[in-house]
Amino acid sequence: MTTQDIEELKNCLQNGERKKITAIIEKLIANNTLPVTILNDALIPGMTRVGEKMKCGEMYLPEVLHSAGAMNAAMEILKPLLLQNNVQSAGRVLVGTVKGDMHDIGKNLVGIMLKGAGMEVVDLGVQAPPDKFVEAIKTHRPAIVGMSAMLTTTMLGMKTTIEAIASAGLRPSVKIIVGGAPVTQRFADEIGADAYARDAVRAAEKVKELLAAA
């Protein structure tokens, strides 16, 4: 993958060009570029650039939605390739984006990496309130719960969710990992989570460690 390919992919994300992005990715895959390289070197930095432009008012919400659509289209191609090593089942993980937060690209990527590492993933989707996590723990009995938040406001919902899990008497039965752009190791420690990871690859590594220690 050349620097020109990378720049083109970033531009496709910025302009929300689904057809073009899928065509470029298909070409790169045909030329033996690793899916994880496309993800780490072009797509994730591309979404970061979209975020920077959003922050300084150079891109508005409808445009960012188009960017997210292009990212999802790209992920549709990469997903089966990232899942190829799938071996069932190293453990069950419940994932969800917390209440009030509709960002799901990062959470979905974490889910894909976990599945790729052989884990069974139950996905609660976005805007999941604490009681939805509690009910899902009762129903699915996961070993690990992963929470995602992308807003400084909604990340506080992780604390509330951990409290709700504890009130329901379920805290000893699960290990909790948190992540998302505003989340830090320090915040994870403050709210009593068991682990934090800053990206999807590290998330899968951390979850493996948690499962091994359980």
Ligand code: B12
């Ligand atoms: C795309 C996007 C949107 C899309 C979301 C579409 C979708 N389906 O997800 C839309 C347009 C809907 C949107 C809406 C809003 N957004 Co927005 N959005 C973004 C943007 C540009 C990219 C996010 C993304 O997908 N990144 C790519 C993925 C791959 O990275 P990631 O999400 O960080 O995930 C990785 C890690 O964080 C980690 N991770 C994530 N989850 C988890 C979970 C676990 C367990 C673990 C271990 C790890 C982990 O691993 C992931 C993969 O490596 C970010 C900018 C940014 N730099 O993050 C702003 C951003 C998050 N949004 C922002 C804002 C302000 C909003 C709005 C409030 C805007 C508005 N005025 O309405 C709304 C809120 C809507 C809501 N209630 O949720 C701000 C947040 C500021 C803040 N600190 O609170 C950001 C940072 C932009 C900015 N710079 O200002 N947004």
